[in-house]
Amino acid sequence: MPHFRYGMHIIMGVMRRTSLNLRVDLVEAARRALGTKGTTDTVHRALEEAVRRERLRRLADERFDDLSDEALQALRRTRTW
Numbered sequence: 001m002p003h004f005r006y007g008m009h010i011i012m013g014v015m016r017r018t019s020l021n022l023r024v025d026l027v028e029a030a031r032r033a034l035g036t037k038g039t040t041d042t043v044h045r046a047l048e049e050a051v052r053r054e055r056l057r058r059l060a061d062e063r064f065d066d067l068s069d070e071a072l073q074a075l076r077r078t079r080t081w
Helices: 024-034 039-061 069-077
Strands: 003-006 009-012
Touching: 024 039
Parallel strands: none
Antiparallel strands: 003 009
């Protein structure tokens, strides 16, 4: 499987070359907001951020009904940090 370096991360996966019609002003604003250097890095970071936000939203909606005090204590005992 190919490895790609993206920022400080090594990505294992498939890359696909594609053409996109992007608003230049929006890409530039996103680049500044995300601290990226090029269009590809900016689009990747924006996609990662969208996925991260959705995962956090789903996590915030989770009820964790099955997580008892005993289960929490067991999880805390196995922490390595």
